[in-house]
Amino acid sequence: MQDLLYFSQQLINGLTIGSAYALIAIGYTMVYGIIGMINFAHGEIYMIGAYTALIAITGLTALGIAWLPLVLVVALVCAILVSSSMGWAVERVAYRPVRGRHRLIPLISAIGMSIFLQNYMHLAQGSRNVGFPILIEGGFNFGSDGAFQMSLSYMQITIFVTTLICMTVLSTFISRSRTGRACRAVSQDLGMANLLGIDTNRIISATFIIGAALAAVAGLLLGMYYGSVDPLFGFIAGLKAFTAAVLGGIGSIPGAMLGGLILGIAESMTSGYLSGEYKDVISFSLLILILLFKPTGLLGKPEVEKI
Amino acid sequence: MLEIQNLAMRFGGLLAVDGVSLDVQEREIHSIIGPNGAGKTTVFNCMSGFYKPSGGKIIFQGKEIQGKPDYKISRMGMVRTFQHVRLFTQMSVVENLLVAQHRHLNTNLLAGLVKTPNYRERERKSLDRAAYWLERIGMLDQANVDAGNLSYGQQRRLEIARCMVTKPQLLMLDEPAAGLNPAETLELNQLIVSLKEDYSVSVVLIEHDMNLVMDISDRITVINQGRPLASGTPQEVRANKDVIKAYLGEA
Known part of the structure; x- marks a missing residue:
């Protein structure tokens, strides 16, 4: 019984962190699916989302508004607006001018953008980490007193439910809406989509905006979960989410969701049964193994060589 | 001309x-x-x-x-086809025809989210047009098949239909x-x-x-x-x- 509770606890922790990874990973995978580049500044977009949410929460508290649903909604909306505009702007400024060149050029541009945004945050918000107010407290506890207690906090439930809602909305959007249809067409054959009259630049912008919005949601959630943010907040999370995207098969949206969850669970199991220090070792070893035996990722499709 | x-x-x-x-x-x-x-x-x-x-x-x-x-x-x-068929193979036949009409139903994202009557009307029109052309090329019963699973001859005809829906x-x-x-x-x-x-x-x-x-x-x-x-x-x-x-x- 004790063992089962302990295992469930790790599973819950893993699902929580994994679903947040999945939210960020979608931004990587959608952009790769459409223009075949890795947007290394995506982690910074997520970090900016977390900061914006924090600023919004602080502002509302200063104004004396403390009604939790309102605070959360306002913080979420602000984070989404700011991150989406950043996502859009980054594409316009750093990627569109170099699109269609050698693949390395947009990649370097993305790394540059990432460094720029990190350092901008250092200057604007200071380089020390800033505390994030704990807004959602409490939770359920299972197990008897005096022995191991499994806890499921309301925060974890919030993260999981929010992610689930975002994923459902995104899937419906991609498979049902007109813009979603155009997104799929552009990701399959950009040139042809352009010839058929689809404004591909707009679709590419839309992809960046959607990815950034989801990253902003993750920023708010993980900011509250960890209880602090700093300018390097996006670096590791971005790297993990990128790993999740590759694990699931880069370019595939269900792949990013699956990859995120697997990575999250792998990490929490390692922390729970081995040691917290080994979690990165295990998650990146997992990545290497997947790349060795299934280079396209779990749900990725092999790129068919055109003859 | x-x-x-x-x-x-x-x-x-x-x-x-x-x-x-x-x-x-x-x-x-x-x-x-x-x-x-x-x-x-x-x-x-x-x-x-x-x-x-x-x-x-x-x-x-x-x-x-x-x-x-x-x-x-x-x-x-002036619309062209290619020597090699270039359909969106992972999309259904009817979606191939709908996506080609994207420009003609230029409504914005917001209208799509709230599904205004105007949006529905245009969406219905483009579906009608797609159905018309599918019937014309004799592929109405394949409307929901992925384009990649069609026979070569069907893919060729679908490609022409996809050009035609752009008028x-x-x-x-x-x-x-x-x-x-x-x-x-x-x-x-x-x-x-x-x-x-x-x-x-x-x-x-x-x-x-x-x-x-x-x-x-x-x-x-x-x-x-x-x-x-x-x-x-x-x-x-x-x-x-x-x-x-x-x-x-x-x-």
């Missing part, structure tokens, strides 16, 4: 197309034929904006279009009968003629299948080694000595 004057295309030291002229009337099927490597597809690529021609003029409905980007030309109403004035078909069996070629043949007869579209056709070309063309331009060789009705071209020489070699 389309006039090409003295088109030239140079790749480095190679003059792939030199002095080709062509004019296509309203409601005409105009074929470009010639031996392999004659420069037919190069002419096509210049017309559709894939290449920027090194010389000459291309005039479509009174406007010079040479050197314009491909998507602008296609939006003016073009001029259709450029690059070897549409390549890889088709005789029955499929016949179906294609009828389809192309009906595009002209029923929808007043002009068609420029590159084709190797001589039977198809001779059957349906109103006029034919023959190109050999990048240069124009002959031009005229199928009868005139068939009787032309230079053409016979180019195809059969010196006697």
